[in-house]
Amino acid sequence: MGEKFGLIICVWMILLWGNCLGRFVVEKNSLKLISPESIKGVYESAVGNFGVPQYGGNLVGIVVYPKQNQRACMNFDDFGDSFKFRPGALPIIVLVDRGDCFFTLKAWNAQMAGAAAILVADNRDEPLITMDSPEQDNTYAEYLQNITIPSVLIEKSLGDSIKKELSRGEMVNMNLDWTKFLPNPDQSIEYEFWMSSHYECGPKSDNQIEFVKNFKGVAKRLEQEGYTQFTPHYITWYCPEAFILSKQCRSQCINHGRYCAADPAQGYFDQDYSGKDVVIENLRQACLFKVASDSGMPWLWWDYVTDFATRCPMKENKYNKECADQIIRSLGLDLTKIDQCIGDPKADVNNPVLQAEQDAQIGEGSRGDVTISPTLLINNRHYRGNLCKGAVLKAICAGFQETIMPAVCFGEGFEANYERLENKDDTAVRTKTNYEHLENKYDTAVWTEANYERLENIYDTAGRTEANYQSLENKYDTVVWTEANYERLENKYDSALVVEKNSLRLTSPESIKGVYESAIGTFGVPPYVKTLVGTVVYPKANQRSCKNFDDFNVSFKSKPGELPTVLLVDRGDCYLALKAWYGQKAGAAAVLVADDIDEPLITIDTLGNARYVQNITIPLALITKSLGDSIKNALNSGEMVNMTLDMTRSLSHRDDQRVKYEFWTSSNYECGPKCDNQIEFVKNFKGAAQVLEQKGYTEFTPHYMISYCPQAFVLTRQCKLQCINHGRYCAPTPEQDFGNGYVGKHVMVQNLRQACLFKVANESGKPWLWWDYVTEFATRCTMKENKYTKECADQVIQSRGIDLAKIDKCIGDTAADVENPVLKAEQDAQNGNGSRGNVTELPTLVINNRQYKGKLEKGAVLKEICASFQEKSQKTEPSICFSEGHFPRDS
Known part of the structure; x- marks a missing residue:
């Protein structure tokens, strides 16, 4: 009898699982x-x-x-x-x-x-x-x-x-x-969380309720602000008709076998709870969500679930209606409506809520069936990854269009402007975990489970030994x-990234008077002359500056006799460059962005592909959250806050009164917007650069970023295509494809030619000829026209009267297995020196050993170079600093 009964149970369970299998979609x-x-x-x-x-x-x-x-x-x-x-x-x-x-x-x-x-x-x-x-x-x-x-x-x-x-x-x-x-279907993200009300069945259940508790605050905020539409779900199955009167169905199901859940796992508590207790609580939670949604407060579900998990555990014998009802009343929800929704679990009738839950388990479109608990769906796609607050929020935020991303996406460490990746530097979680090797040498593949136990012989876990498998x-x-x-590496790969800072002086009120640090943005035009003195304003509306201030009838234009307005805004909701743009359009002279979390200052960066970014002319700086709060408190108290944004010492002054600056570039000028901007700057800045160099005010050096090929791959096709001198000096193969067969080594040779040309020109006392060569080469010797060659380059060199033989000698034999002194020096120069930091991206401008942050545009760069001179008299500052129309003598 025992064997027969066991067989019946096995068949029954397989039937249940079979009904759950459905259509599983692999993400x-x-x-x-x-x-x-x-x-x-x-x-x-x-x-x-x-x-x-x-x-x-x-x-x-x-x-x-x-x-x-x-x-x-x-x-x-x-x-x-x-x-x-x-x-x-x-x-x-x-x-x-x-x-x-x-x-x-x-x-x-x-x-x-x-x-x-x-x-x-x-x-x-x-x-x-x-x-x-x-x-x-x-x-x-x-x-x-x-x-x-x-x-x-x-x-x-x-x-x-x-x-x-x-x-x-x-x-x-x-x-x-x-x-x-x-997908980004509209301005709202729809997401579902499939779970169970039984939180005490092992690590996965612990993880499930831990996620709910940690994500609760974020979820409620997203829902209340209209960014998301959340729906909780509960996996149920039905008992086959032949087994409705069996002990198992009576123990695990309600409504005559229509809705079932697994009996709680044994060993976690002594109390005698069964699957039907879990189904009823699942139903209660689903009904609570329905009633809360009907009353316009769906986020109360998060409060109930977290409170129930804490106050009503099975191990304390409180997993019951009495405990649940106390929490429901405390939330102000209509208990009668919830009870009506639950109905009679013993009746031989359908329950509309649980029936809808079973129907919702069936996949639609690309989603696939829901067969695993917990399961998270975002915009009808299965989420894969750790069920933790940071990772899930990152996935949800990725579903928004960039222009409508909610503030929480910027405040939790995911802002695209600086790639603040959560936990990247958290070494505490990277300590080695001691573990014992399991005897079971089988993979945990995807499984479907009716009672949350693994069926070893059905779902692709058995037979996974590696017999007769040979690795190449x-x-x-x-x-x-x-x-x-x-390309810019993530922060954890920037070995010496330096945040450029400047001095910010609050001159009033007395309570916050003092000197503070701020971080300079990599766009806009910082006042690299002396100082910008202004009055700080914190707007009553549009405090994150993510919308046009005209929509709020607000203007920050200074009236005659008034100090310029420095606009204080909050970080979050939109890109930092957009904040500056809206501030500028409203008449602000500068924008201060107050950080929204306590952290060290970081460089404010931008994606750089928006049309308005190149039109930003006001400076923008990031200040710490604590300083922002102090300024807001003073303004709220009716105080006037005056400040001086001091850029006079942003760049070090040299004793020899010359400014040294470097420009890290590439000879491939046809790789897209960033390359267009790079060569456009060279062409526009050429005249000013040559005047400064010829009159002895500056010492300019061009540089080229170079990689190497590991020894093991020197003879591979990739290294041969991208490198010269047996893999010592490499450049990426051009992304653009003009069908001309240009590869990385062609770029590398041209980089070397330009570096050698500068060396030869410098030795002949005419280093400024580099600017003539580069601008003419970019115009006459394009890849697109199949003229990116030595022949075209030599014609340009000869037209400039530079010794071609010396340049060729400097280049040497690019096929030889030897070092090239010029390129070796370029590689060494990439490593950070002092306050400069490593050079990790192109283009990069370095002035007096400090990386320039701002627009790569003639006026902005010249302004910064001019700010580097000691202004004791007009003799120490070039006349070009006064003739360009950008540089008033006094702030």
């Missing part, structure tokens, strides 16, 4: 192989259900397949392997094989070794699945929430192709793209650069 993202040519293209990958995918962004890196520990089931330190970032190199994406241990352990070991992301190659030919974390296993609970790198699964065929190229010594460069992961040999540790030098 995928775009994976682009940039090189080598043989596997170049776009592929699909499945996003892991842990870690932190970079929603709204992308990750460019190089792929490494380790020589040992290829399944990443052990600590890489035991093998002496490290994937940590090195200066001049892209982040490392480590490729590992599926099998032998949990996916999460692979990711954790890769993260601990310094990898920026992990690719797991499947070990058999099958459709992609979602990698999940182990269910209800405390052994791994500690490190699961500390996994911060993204993880993806790729097909076996793609994994084999990558390994094959690596085994041949090729470099494999990859771009993981999450920019279009979430990989002879090299892949560490290489590509376009990292020409």
